[in-house]
Amino acid sequence: MPAPGTLNVTLSDPGQLTLPAGSPIHVSAVPGGLRLEGAVANPSSQLKTDGASIATGEDNERLYGGQRIRVTIRARGVDGATAFRVAYSTHDNGNSGWRVLPLTATPSDAIFEFIVPAVVRGENDYIGIVPPNTGAVEVQSISVQIVSPAGLRN
Numbered sequence: 001m002p003a004p005g006t007l008n009v010t011l012s013d014p015g016q017l018t019l020p021a022g023s024p025i026h027v028s029a030v031p032g033g034l035r036l037e038g039a040v041a042n043p044s045s046q047l048k049t050d051g052a053s054i055a056t057g058e059d060n061e062r063l064y065g066g067q068r069i070r071v072t073i074r075a076r077g078v079d080g081a082t083a084f085r086v087a088y089s090t091h092d093n094g095n096s097g098w099r100v101l102p103l104t105a106t107p108s109d110a111i112f113e114f115i116v117p118a119v120v121r122g123e124n125d126y127i128g129i130v131p132p133n134t135g136a137v138e139v140q141s142i143s144v145q146i147v148s149p150a151g152l153r154n
Contacts, residue, residue, distance in 0.1 A: 005063035007144040017052040025052050037136035045087035045095045049128025056125040065119040068147045073110045074140040077103030081135030087128045093117040
């Protein structure tokens, strides 16, 4: 069983991700994960984001508030893609902004850290993914873990 505050999701079904109404993003199942493609002009990293998103769960939301977390996306670039964007949104009290993360032709971990603001209303937190403007990203998994209390550095 994972440690409290640890989220590990292996992606295999397009229904695992939520898309905003009218989104140009197309999500399809591929062997070992999900393929995301479609250019998004000026995406917002607020609320559920303008990307394909997944909720962290209300229990994790409470645990992440005020903590430094690490977001890891196991992914690869296809059709020439070399980078994609990922954001952590509290849907409540701030977000990480879009982080541009590198892609390689073989699956690898794209990682960023973020200090999550304290929970105010508690409306679930989200990880949003925006595919590259050219090519696509194939995502195998998404994980979030608490790295340390926000005031500490590891």
